[in-house]
Amino acid sequence: MPVVGIDFGTSHTVAALRDAGGRVRPLLFDSGPLLASGVYAGPDGEILVGRDADRTARIDPAGFEPNPKRRIDEPTVLLGAGEYRLDELIGAVLRRVGQEAGRVAGGPVAHVVLTHPTGWGATRRHVLLDAAGRAGLTGVTLCEEAVAAGRYFADVLGHRVPDGQTLVVYDLGGGTFDVSVLVREGNDWRVLDSDGLTDVGGVDLDAALVEHVGRGLPAEAREPWHRLLHSPGTEERRQRLTLWDDVRAAKEQLSRAGRAALHIPLAGVDVHVGREEFERLAQPILERTVEVTERVVRRCGGTGRTAGVFLVGGSSRIPLAATLLHRRLGIAPTVLEQPELVVAQGSILGVVAADPPPAVEPVPGPVPVPQIQPVAAPRRRRWRPIAAVALAVAATFTPAGYTIVNHGQLVRDGRPLGRYVMYSTAQALFTIEWTDEDNVVQGKITTWSLNYQSLVDAWTARLTPVTPQAG
Known part of the structure; x- marks a missing residue:
């Protein structure tokens, strides 16, 4: 039975499909696995998502909401001249996922798993379920993001975790930070404790970088910089979207390279940012996530029975996050090259026990980190x-x-x-x-x-x- 797992995120939405043969693979949107979660509402009421929304927002920025998940507690959102229910906006994103899943599967997918942060209460979960209903999705069940990550950690990365051992899931996404301590119980996981920060995520790191760039501009660029950030004019708002996209791309480049360049619209200035420079900006923000993580781990009895620290969410790929966690907890984290894909793929693994075990294509990442016992090798050849x-x-x-x-x-x-x-x-x-x-x-x-x-x-x-x- 085909099953699709959907991780609706602040900046991007990721989905994975398990086909009838048990194979699990990420769905592709606009040639990649990350579907931008932003939505654009046109004058005629049509809602665009993904790359179409991003492109159209350059023409009419007033109709664009880049991060609908961050507005989960608002029943309606004003876009352009219209007011829209939040579940309608989220539903548009989920509908796009359902359409792609049906195309790949060769027909409608009857079972859908939607993931959500552990800390979400009933009201927020109902918004997600209402959005799925508006999208026409059927057979919808919910799964905590941390549990999905735990399944991936054990079943795909191959960590052998005995019953009673724990896993720390550090989830730093586009808009929020969540940390959970899971305990292994049989073939699945249970959340022992969790906590998080609603004002820490990739967009906040972007904002810190924007503020830093502004402080370093020459005097003649200050007036166009102010217009770029604050003017309500259409042209300035278009250029503002371009700036934030370029800042996000530069931040991601600094996870791979030592330097990144930025062009400042309106001011006509090029600036360069080094990794060490960015890490000085990011460290106070990331230190807050590490402090919350340490607090949750301490409430669960410390690291004595911890099998690993697993980093998920797109912003967790920043090398400094792993560094700070290692220093504080004394455990080298498991860091993936594509941490955005883990939750969607892991959500499918525990769906139907009677089905054949799914053959998941693993996300590029490191070998399992802690406490794996070696196995004696037979000497056949x-x-x-x-x-x-x-x-x-x-x-x-x-x-x-x-x-x-x-x-x-x-x-x-x-x-x-x-x-x-x-x-x-x-x-x-x-x-x-x-x-x-x-x-x-x-x-x-x-x-x-x-x-x-x-x-x-x-x-x-x-x-x-x-x-x-x-x-």
Whole structure:
């Protein structure tokens, strides 16, 4: 039975489809897995979503709402000359997801899972369900985002977590921050405690960057900068949308690179921002999330039985978030390259126990981090390296010393390939060494994020099976 999981987010909405054969894959919108959650209401009452809404907003900014999820407590929203129910706006986004799911599945999808923050009460959940009804979605059930992340952590990333152990889910999205401590109970998870911040998210980091850029502009650019941020004129509002889009893109670039450039509309000025500069701006904001996380963990008895710290949400990819958490909790977090996809895919995993186990395509990310016990490798055949593996990702510091955070056996399709030892620095930079069956180091990777499947693929691409010689 096809099932679609939908994670309606502040900045983006993500959906994953499980087809009749059990395969789970992200749905694509406008050639990518992230559907912009913004909506545009035209003069005729038609509601556009995604890229269509973003593009049309350049012509008529008054009809655009970029973050409807942040207005979850408002029954109506004024767009242009019209007033719209919030569930109608959210429903337009969900309808687009339902249409794409039906197209890929070859017909309407009868079972839909909608995720929501753990802290949402009945009123907010009902808005989400009403929106799904307006979108024409059927068979709708709700799932807490943290539980969906826990399922992904165990069932896709392969962490073996015994009953009674806990998982910290740190969810830093576009508009809010949520942290939950889950406990493993049989084949699923239960939320022990949760907390969050409604004024911390990617848009707040964007705002800090905008404010910083404004302070550094030359005197002649101050007047056009003020008009850019505050003028009600149509042209200024168009340029304002462009500025915020460019700031968000620069912030994301600084998670991958050391510097990013910004063009300031109206002022005609180009500015450059470095990663260290951005991290100084972001640190007070991120420190608030770490303090909340530590408080929730402490209420749940500390980290003594914690199996991992799992970072989800698009803004969690900022390297400083993992660094601060590692320093505070003493556990190297599991950081993914595409943390936005986790919740939607994880929401499907616990839907129908009678169905075949879904074959989820994993989101690129690191190997499992803590407390995984190695498995003895059977010595059926030996593997000889064709070439040494080497991949380095630049870091902004010199590692001050490593500690082992994980070790185990590389396995593919039940076949042992060798063993790995994973180290980490205090700044959450990961180094993985691979050895063959004779415990000889064959390769090393130093990286911010790499998942288990990537390890296996990179390793096997450079190995060839060799039948052991007699004697």
